[in-house]
Each structure stands twice: as C-alpha cells, then as structure tokens.
Amino acid sequence: MTQLPLRAQLASALGRTAATLSRVTGRGDGSVIGGRVGLVLEPDLLKQLARDRKLALVSATNGKTTTTRLITSALTELGEVATNAFGANMPAGHVSALSANKAAPYGVLEVDEKYLPEVLDTTGASVVCLMNLSRDQMDRAAEIWLLAQRWRRALSGKPTHVIANCDDPLVTWGASTAAKVTWVAGGQRWKEDSWSCPECGGPLDRKGADWACRECTFHRPEPHWVLDDDAVIDPRGDRWVLDLQLPGLANRSNGAMALAVAEAFGLHVQSALPRLREVTSVAGRYTTVQRDGRAARLLLSKNPAGWLEAFDVSDPALPIILSVNAQGPDGRDTSWLWDVDYRILRGRPVYVTGERRLDLALRLDVADVPFQLCESFTEAFNAIPPGRLDVIANYTAFQQIRSEFGRAV
Numbered sequence: 001m002t003q004l005p006l007r008a009q010l011a012s013a014l015g016r017t018a019a020t021l022s023r024v025t026g027r028g029d030g031s032v033i034g035g036r037v038g039l040v041l042e043p044d045l046l047k048q049l050a051r052d053r054k055l056a057l058v059s060a061t062n063g064k065t066t067t068t069r070l071i072t073s074a075l076t077e078l079g080e081v082a083t084n085a086f087g088a089n090m091p092a093g094h095v096s097a098l099s100a101n102k103a104a105p106y107g108v109l110e111v112d113e114k115y116l117p118e119v120l121d122t123t124g125a126s127v128v129c130l131m132n133l134s135r136d137q138m139d140r141a142a143e144i145w146l147l148a149q150r151w152r153r154a155l156s157g158k159p160t161h162v163i164a165n166c167d168d169p170l171v172t173w174g175a176s177t178a179a180k181v182t183w184v185a186g187g188q189r190w191k192e193d194s195w196s197c198p199e200c201g202g203p204l205d206r207k208g209a210d211w212a213c214r215e216c217t218f219h220r221p222e223p224h225w226v227l228d229d230d231a232v233i234d235p236r237g238d239r240w241v242l243d244l245q246l247p248g249l250a251n252r253s254n255g256a257m258a259l260a261v262a263e264a265f266g267l268h269v270q271s272a273l274p275r276l277r278e279v280t281s282v283a284g285r286y287t288t289v290q291r292d293g294r295a296a297r298l299l300l301s302k303n304p305a306g307w308l309e310a311f312d313v314s315d316p317a318l319p320i321i322l323s324v325n326a327q328g329p330d331g332r333d334t335s336w337l338w339d340v341d342y343r344i345l346r347g348r349p350v351y352v353t354g355e356r357r358l359d360l361a362l363r364l365d366v367a368d369v370p371f372q373l374c375e376s377f378t379e380a381f382n383a384i385p386p387g388r389l390d391v392i393a394n395y396t397a398f399q400q401i402r403s404e405f406g407r408a409v
Helices: 006-024 033-041 045-050 064-075 091-100 113-123 144-155 169-175 249-264 269-276 304-313 335-339 357-366 377-383 395-404
Strands: 054-059 081-083 106-110 127-130 161-165 180-185 204-207 210-213 225-228 231-233 239-241 288-291 294-300 320-323 350-353 387-393
Touching (some): 006 033, 006 091, 033 045, 033 091, 045 113, 054 064, 054 113, 054 249, 064 081, 064 249, 064 269, 081 091, 091 106, 091 113, 113 144, 127 169, 144 169, 161 169, 180 249, 225 249, 231 249, 249 269, 320 377, 320 395, 335 357, 350 357, 350 377
Parallel strands (some): 180 225, 320 350, 320 387
Antiparallel strands (some): 204 210, 225 231, 231 239
C-alpha cells in the first residue's frame, strides 16, 4: 500500500494511542475515540486510509454487524481484512478500524444507513452490500423512504458494485441507480414498512416472495442468488447448504448476502462457506453466558423488525428476560414498542427490566402477556430458577448486560 503522508501517519498513530488508553482505563473498546482524535488532526484521514484497499461497505437497519463479521471471515481466505468488528459504524469508527490494520489490502466496514452516502463518497468503496430498511430510532433517523432516496443519489453515476436484497422494495429502489447490481433474494419477514411503492406511492401487490406496483412499472428484479430455506442457490444454479452456527432465518439471509459479496471479491462459494461456518458469536450476539447454574443466551433487538427476528431465534419453552433502554444510541422514542406483536410470549415466564421497563410493561399488559417487573437485570436473572433462559435487549441495555459478564464476545 502507498505510504500515508506524514500528517496522516501522525494522526493515525495518535488515534491508536487514544484507543489503547481507552481500553486500558476501561472506558471503552477505543473503536470511536481513536477515530475522533485522528479526524481532528487530519480531517481527510478516512480517505487516505481507504486508498489502495478493496473495500466493502455494509448497510441496513438490521444485521449490519453480523453480515460484516461473516463477510470479513470469508475474505480472510484472500488475506488480511480491516474491519469495525464491534459496530462503530460512523466515520470515526471507520478511521479506527482502518488505522488499526493499515497493511490490510481488504476492508469490510459496517456503515450507518444515514452515513452511507458520505462514507461511499469518501472511501470510493468498490462494493456495497444493502440488506433491509425499516423504521428505527424515530427521534433521530430520517423516514426510511428518504434514506432510500439518499442511497439512490449516492450510487448514481458511480462504478460501485452493489449487492442488494431484492425482496425488500425500499432496498431495491435505493440500489437501482447503481451501475452494477447483484440481486439476492434474501427474504423479508417484516413488511410493515414497505406496502407502498417508493417510486410512485401506489400499492404494492405481493404474491409469495414476488412483489410489483399496481400503478407503475416498479417490480421485484430477477434474483441472481436465492436463499432457499437452509441453503443458497448461486447464479450458476448450484445449491449450497449453509449449515451456519449462527441461528435463525435472518442469519441465513445474512449468510446469503455474505456469499454474494465474497464472490464480488473473486472468492468462490466453495472457499467462502467454510469460513462463514466458523462464526459462532458476533460482539456478544447469540453468546451463552453462565452464572449460578443459569445459562443465558443473549439476543440483541433494536426495532420492530429486530424483535421479530429475535422471537424467531428464541426458544418458546424457556423463561425470557426483556430489557429496554432509551439512551442516545437507542433512540429516546419508545413508541415503536407498539408495533411489536408480543403475544407470541404468552405462556412463557417473562421478566421485564431496563430503564424503560414501565413502557415495555404497559405494552405487554395491553397484549395480555403476564410478566414480572424487575428493578435490574441482576434481579431478573436471580428470579429465574437454574437452567437455560433467553435474554432480548436493545442496544445500550445489551451492552450493560455484556459488561456484567465481562463483555462476552
């Protein structure tokens, strides 16, 4: 790789030092502060760190961190890969990730949906992976139609190769201006945000996985890759059983997207798939932690679509702890709780905690789901008899629970 200019080298070095100090002092994992320091000293640092690398940007409302991890695992077959493994998905986090592995010829960066146009313009990434769009953090995020529109404008006129989920109409519309698109039929369980055509506003008719606008020509493209239950069918018609260790339909969809991205990098499924099968946990997600005879599986869910996927993975025979906060990274508006169908939890022992436990308790009460209200996660955990249990938490609540168990990864 081309050597960085002296100013960029200094900014990168000081950023790494700040990140190390953050980790040593227990203030964080350093994945944001290091980038912030570097960008203050050299505002053009991200562009310079991205130069001469082949980059993939991964963006979606749900599944960004997991898919980034899967793609990274696959691409290690080709060489070193720089990545923001812990989900710091804005420019400061990208600077930290690329700075931490300056020699890596490849990079895979999770990118916040709002920041995708800016990061694409800055890095000139050759591959972009777009998976889904649904309502999230309503007090800070734009309407998802506006996000899809920004994606369209960002991709127009660029030589970027886009890997996109054609089962999501908003993603399809956002990706359709790209010069080259590989369409993946990755599925779309949460459809509540895409009943109207983003092109003309007309109603979308759905028949199975297929969809089309009733009033204009906008329709589902023919997929190149297809998720077929527990397998993926590639563009040549070959069927590959995924056999991932990560559970659930959403992760099989993430795996299909990852294989399509890997092929865009020149890596065949036969070489990429074994690497995907090695991934067992992603920044604490799906990890099972143990204490006092209890084994708790940790599941992250941040919005209605995410809760639907968490319920898919959760074991209906087990007790479950639900924890919701409303700090800055979560979004302070919890009105989205009313879009989640919690009736699926009826018949299970349910324990409710978190800073916004009363909001969640009211929602469960309206859904006729019995629950026990707890002041803290520890109280909820100790109230459950020894054995297995599930935990579903939103972002900051999830991180707090991870910290109680030594930030299990």
